[in-house]
Amino acid sequence: MAAVDDLIERHQETLSRALTALTDRDYWSPYPEFPKAYGESGPTDGKAAFDGLLNSTFELPGHPAAGDLVGTEVSPYGLELDIAYPRAEVDALLAAARAAGPAWADAGPAARAALCLEILARINARSHEMANAVMHTTGQAYAMAFQAGGPHAQDRGLEAVAYAYAEQTRLPRQAGWTKPQGKRDPLVLSKEFITVPRGTALVIGCNTFPTWNGYPGLFASLATGNPVVVKPHPRAVLPLALTVRIAREALAEAGFDPNLVTLAAERDREGIAKTLALHPDVRIIDYTGSTEFGDWLEQNATQALVYTEKAGVNTVVVDSTDDYKGMLNNLAFALSLYTGQMCTTPQNLLIPRTGVQTDQGAKSYDEVVADLARAIEGLLGDDARAAAILGAVVNPAVLQRSAAAASGEYGDIALAPRVVESAEFPGATIRTPALIKVEAHKPDDRAVFLTECFGPVFFAVAVDSTADAVDLLRRTVSEQGAMTATGYTTSPEVERQLVRACLDSGVCLSLNLTGGVYPNQTAAFSDLHGTGANPAANAAYTDAAFVANRFRVVEVRRPA
Amino acid sequence: MAAVDDLIERHQETLSRALTALTDRDYWSPYPEFPKAYGESGPTDGKAAFDGLLNSTFELPGHPAAGDLVGTEVSPYGLELDIAYPRAEVDALLAAARAAGPAWADAGPAARAALCLEILARINARSHEMANAVMHTTGQAYAMAFQAGGPHAQDRGLEAVAYAYAEQTRLPRQAGWTKPQGKRDPLVLSKEFITVPRGTALVIGCNTFPTWNGYPGLFASLATGNPVVVKPHPRAVLPLALTVRIAREALAEAGFDPNLVTLAAERDREGIAKTLALHPDVRIIDYTGSTEFGDWLEQNATQALVYTEKAGVNTVVVDSTDDYKGMLNNLAFALSLYTGQMCTTPQNLLIPRTGVQTDQGAKSYDEVVADLARAIEGLLGDDARAAAILGAVVNPAVLQRSAAAASGEYGDIALAPRVVESAEFPGATIRTPALIKVEAHKPDDRAVFLTECFGPVFFAVAVDSTADAVDLLRRTVSEQGAMTATGYTTSPEVERQLVRACLDSGVCLSLNLTGGVYPNQTAAFSDLHGTGANPAANAAYTDAAFVANRFRVVEVRRPA
Known part of the structure; x- marks a missing residue:
């Protein structure tokens, strides 16, 4: 042919x-990710x-x-x-x-x-x-x-x-x-x-x-x-x-x-x-x-x-950081992007009650939560910008969870969801994230935050210590599954513990992301998406195991 | 460490x-297959x-x-x-x-x-x-x-x-x-x-x-x-x-x-x-x-x-050969080795009623069957040699099938099994192969030869033509599964049809083996054992698919 x-x-x-x-x-892609690469009339033609x-x-x-x-x-x-x-x-x-x-x-x-x-x-x-x-x-x-x-x-x-x-x-x-x-x-x-x-x-x-x-x-x-x-x-x-x-x-x-x-x-x-x-x-x-x-x-x-x-429950462990602002901005964007409707979006942020060491001094649990809430508010303060980051609510079940969070059903509200109006699409259903304060050791709270709450509802989980947080990360991944795990720490020892927990429970770990890469994004040809090693998925994008069994080999042999 | x-x-x-x-x-092994390579006293020490x-x-x-x-x-x-x-x-x-x-x-x-x-x-x-x-x-x-x-x-x-x-x-x-x-x-x-x-x-x-x-x-x-x-x-x-x-x-x-x-x-x-x-x-x-x-x-x-x-049903298609004696000897050994108790031993030999072209002239179905029976008898005529090739019957169910073949239960007996006595092991249960004549189109015969009859019972299946044989091979592998398929032909067209049938049904094919390699043997590092593509097995020894999913990969990423 x-x-x-x-x-x-x-x-x-x-x-x-x-x-x-x-x-x-290393980074590589043959398909440009910038809309302008597709010609002047690309957007109009596509529309x-x-x-x-x-x-x-x-x-x-x-x-x-x-x-x-x-x-x-x-x-x-x-x-x-x-x-x-x-x-x-x-x-x-x-x-x-x-x-x-x-x-x-x-x-x-x-x-x-x-x-x-x-x-x-x-x-x-x-x-x-x-x-x-x-x-x-x-x-x-x-x-x-x-x-x-x-x-x-x-x-x-x-x-x-x-x-x-x-x-x-x-x-x-x-x-x-x-x-x-x-x-x-x-x-x-x-x-x-x-x-x-x-x-x-x-x-x-x-x-x-x-x-x-x-x-x-x-x-x-x-x-x-x-x-x-x-x-x-x-x-x-x-x-x-x-x-x-x-x-x-x-x-x-x-x-x-x-x-x-x-x-x-x-x-x-x-x-x-x-x-x-x-x-x-x-x-x-x-x-x-x-x-x-x-x-x-x-x-x-x-x-x-x-x-x-x-499904899974994605966890962030917040131990310490040398870029407090970068961390807050990174998390604010990660939680906001597409209204938290990514299988990779972090859901639970584990924050020690004893506080978090940062380049701006020690921050208490309450301060970190309030600062994160402010970072999200800042990011999404303008409706047009908010709509461009949030997109729209994909289905009624997600909207219902946002409403439940707003009603206080899940716990104390650190940040209430806000209705965003889209000038371009008046019919769009758009909500900003809700941030809920819960306690790691309260059985009622655990029942809430240890199941997947898909959509724009996030839990600031007060834990006794970083060690507690690492344990909870390990258990959450092993029992509920997870597509991502995220950690912020300046301590090599805590970093070792986080890596250990992620190896034990089988989840990929993003550490100290404070810039333009977010925990919920993976890049083909470099990052694995999922591991297949915890209940959230039985395979990963993409490794040899994902393709090697989709075909078989037949051998034909003869005297030479 | x-x-x-x-x-x-x-x-x-x-x-x-x-x-x-x-x-x-290509051929390779780090482990010598000759007993003598393990030292003068190897056998005695091992015993x-x-x-x-x-x-x-x-x-x-x-x-x-x-x-x-x-x-x-x-x-x-x-x-x-x-x-x-x-x-x-x-x-x-x-x-x-x-x-x-x-x-x-x-x-x-x-x-x-x-x-x-x-x-x-x-x-x-x-x-x-x-x-x-x-x-x-x-x-x-x-x-x-x-x-x-x-x-x-x-x-x-x-x-x-x-x-x-x-x-x-x-x-x-x-x-x-x-x-x-x-x-x-x-x-x-x-x-x-x-x-x-x-x-x-x-x-x-x-x-x-x-x-x-x-x-x-x-x-x-x-x-x-x-x-x-x-x-x-x-x-x-x-x-x-x-x-x-x-x-x-x-x-x-x-x-x-x-x-x-x-x-x-x-x-x-x-x-x-x-x-x-x-x-x-x-x-x-x-x-x-x-x-x-x-x-x-x-x-x-x-x-x-x-x-x-x-389990599976392994098939041989006998169309034609330019080394009739080599073919008969190869098959005789393949059927005899370890009393047919290999998952790779051919069970059904499909032989056209119209005869087989050979270097010794055209041979009718009956002649091929008789010559194969003679080749087996020749190979196993001496008890000591027979015992060294046959080994012993592994369990009572195999012995029962040999007895059933001897009683004519499976069909006309072209070669009756013989009891072999071992001088070294008087308690050993040793039987030579039974060769049974059956017809491809008789429903009663099909019920017999189209299920696995594990052990020293082999069926010389009379088929109308080579095309019929190839069809039957394809159907047998697809429906019953098979670890091996074997063909003898001097015709490039028949060879193409055999390869096609084996690709369609997913079985490895040995063609025209007349020397020291037998259809039931595969060599590591070169031959695949099984395909995983038919009901006999869902995997093969060994390919990437056999190992690639036994582990997973966890990624850890951080700002450089």
């Missing part, structure tokens, strides 16, 4: 560079493309279709999207995947990597359109929807493709084998090692990061030869529907069956994910969402490899 | 060479050491012990071993593993690889003793027990250690990260990547290859930082008990807790494997044995990573 050879050549350098980046772990999708049927030529259309997406910014997606029966989706599979399996790792890079390049070129789609399904503010939903998600996709390529080419395609036999002739064989896919893969998307959390599994499975059925969250269909359509176009143009990537749009409460997940054809599942459904998948979809990212 | 540093240095070259071998896939183990209590100093002793091993050669093993309660075994774990987790990949190589070197030095232990638990003849139970098993262990080391060192231990910020100062972080183990691992051994099938999981888990509980098959305890004791000695001498490797000897029918497998502490399980229990593990031990090797 000439088209495929062209793509291999076109994307060779990016793939090589990605492979180097995975080993170096126009998005507007063109509204109030219409989402076309997927050649896609299995039961005949009816589904879709009830409403933007957290108040906009009704009114996009109707073609629905397909589970059996039709899986039959289409089965039919599409063989040619893709035979294409080999290099061709598949090239096709995946072509898909990513086309998605990248449409980052402004995607930003609108992500914004109006997740509630992320535009700048974040652009970066996290666009280039950063693409980075995570490319990272998975590069790992998949590396793993599939670890064994030589052919090898000679000569075994000496003393005085007799040696035994000589010629051996081939050929990768074969597992089978059909299922990606179950989430509401808040449909692309960022969806791309690693989607591209890891596709690059290793498996057809992929994408089951988006019913409230965040559009970003993945666009992704699926772009993938189908690229695949078809290169001569492959577009049904290698299909969309499982579903009726309200249809529960198609369960039906798909238990189907014997489905051999790989990537899931991001609630702990309840993730645990169900791990326990019931035993015919498949199941990669889950579930 | 000076001792550990010494071991790292001592084994560095072997580890390096193993890592190269994994990439090259004496084995004799010293009989009729006594197997000592495991420092091992958890409930106080009672268990053990009822009887050699397939008629010898009562009368070895009593200390039994331990499940909770005590797991508590001991938990206590031993942290220092091992902290030791790091290099120290763990060195300790594993030291254990393997000590096992290697005792290969003659191990050969006796393997012989008198599995029924393998001495020469095979020596090779497969000794150096070849050690090769598979080392292969797992090398893969584990490679995977754990894929990420740099430390990395710098500098992200440009236009005119502002770049963001700069320093990152550490630290491997952490999964938790306690369980190895469930089998009766026929306790070391060869036990070592990959044992060493993969140990090298990645996990304590290992070894649960041997009740009829083949000694080889793994010796292994455990040697491992404990090496670990203790280097300053580690010997309870990193423990033995779960059990009372008759105690069923300790189920209790261990469902315990929340157990995070990794390696299992070789029946499909029934393997499937049960995959479906129920959902808290653990489960690697299984179960």
